């Protein structure tokens with residue numbers, strides 16, 4: 704079956720976006736992995752499916768699959784591309800779009816300058832909600848990794864994150880420590896691992912080793928989790944500029960457990976294509 708898709712990215716975190724409003728397909732985990740392959744397939748960090756909502760109060764349903772084929776709960780960069788996609792395809796003419804995600808919703812606001820703001824909802828900080836194995840909630844946990852103790856904050860933005868504060872992102876052990884923490888037994892559902900360098904109380908540098916995809920050029924939920932972690936540690940203010948390898952995101956969190964994390968950044972379309980599924 705020939706399927707139309709659009710290749711997009713948010714700061715280099717790249718996506719294959721498929722409209723399932725006007726076309727119907729079924730994808731196995733194995734098929735997602737084959738499509739994600741950067742030599743044998745289309746190549747992407749995540750696959751985004753755009754569907755009619757199951758909840759009538761929502762405009763669309765948004766399903767997300769990592770390159771390893773695993774379905775996940777949220778994708779911040781993908782949400783911005785989702786908004787750009789549904790407007791460019793004239794699936795809606797709204798500037799504010801309510802999207803149903805695997806375990807909640809996201810409100811997307813499109814601005815004329817091509818920036819998109821995402822209301823990412825409130826962070827989940829209870830260990831069992833992340834999920835993370837711990838006796839009680841804390842701003843920082845000590846995790847044993849290969850005979851070393853690593854201090855880590857844990858946050859769910861719908862998807863699980865561990866955040867480390869390090870001195871220098873350029874020399875951070877992302878490729879070695881990232882996969883060890885991603886698959887650590889204290890993260891029963893695995894986790895995205897952020898390495899954050901504090902530049903000031905309003906500016907950080909961040910690299911993220913993503914669950915199911917490896918290090919990406921940017922991670923929207925990772926940027927949100929990093930700002931929440933920094934605020935919980937008392938080292939970041941409400942509005943923070945997050946410098947990722949692929950570019951910058953603006954993230955805000957008032958600090959209340961019910962307060963939404965707001966993320967603003969760009970979304971870009973690279974090419975349109977068709978592929979036999």
Ligand SMILES: N[C@H](CCC[C@H](N)C(=O)O)C(=O)O
Pocket residue numbers: 716748749769775776777778779780781862863895913914915916919921922923924925
């Ligand atoms: N790898 C993530 C999903 C994609 C998140 C990221 N691309 C973003 O922009 O938030 C996970 O397994 O939870």
